[in-house]
């Protein structure tokens with residue numbers, strides 16, 4: 364592949380599955396060669412191949428699962444730091460795209476073409492890359508399930524309330540967390556390690572280039588107490604009882620009574636112990652006009 368080339372990896376069945384023809388046309392019109400995935404693992408293999416061929420611009424069309432496969436493929440080719448990545452949201456939740464201000468397929472195609480490029484941190488959980496978050500405990504599903512309208516009105520609270528409903532049947536995580544400077548041990552309701560998202564204060568997009576994860580541990584306590592605490596503070600504030608907030612570039616999580624299941628940008632993986640580490644400003648990512656490099 365010639366240097367300077369553009370490629371698009373497109374999942375034709377993600378989301379409502381009616382975008383393939385339209386996006387293929389938009390991308391070809393902007394000089395991207397388009398490859399369609401045919402099943403699980405294809406996006407990873409195509410990204411790896413594109414990385415090994417030295418592609419300089421790669422667009423991903425699909426949902427968060429497709430994007431995560433592409434990240435893994437580029438990392439396997441040792442090409443994450445040498446590509447400009449863009450996302451064309453055609454999944455169900457499109458968390459990464461929304462987080463970086465990319466909404467709507469046509470707008471996304473323009474951003475893939477000429478949008479602003481931000482240099483962002485990549486999170487690693489063991490050997491697996493992620494951009495948004497790596498979370499364990501009750502909200503792993505709730506974060507995806509909570510409607511965006513609800514999230515917009517109530518921020519983290521909506522996310523918490525949805526989770527608290529599910530928490531009644533959730534046993535909690537017996538966990539130990541170690542960073543360079545702090546250790547936390549105990550029964551947690553959930554553990555949230557954000558790169559592109561933060562979970563305390565107003566929540567929302569985090570600074571993706573600060574070299575730090577935003578870690579929040581919510582202690583296990585009765586769902587009623589947790590909800591009333593959250594209501595009192597409206598969101599999970601720094602000083603909310605039962606919530607520990609840590610910023611760190613590296614955190615090791617160990618399950619004290621067995622392995623812990625994480626959702627890494629929506630991909631599920633289970634670990635007895637896992638070290639999450641930031642690779643500072645490793646990836647060039649095209650972002651939408653609403654993206655703020657250093658949100659308040």
Ligand SMILES: Nc1ncnc2c1ncn2[C@@H]1O[C@H](COP(=O)(O)OP(=O)(O)OP(=O)(O)O)[C@@H](O)[C@H]1O
Pocket residue numbers: 374375376377378379400401402403404405425426427428429430453454455456457458629
């Ligand atoms: N041609 C194909 N046919 C069937 N499945 C495919 C094909 N290409 C990819 N897949 C699978 O589609 C699945 C869904 O991808 P993805 O997570 O991107 O979309 P989504 O679940 O609709 O969106 P989101 O993750 O944003 O909620 C992946 O598990 C992938 O393995």
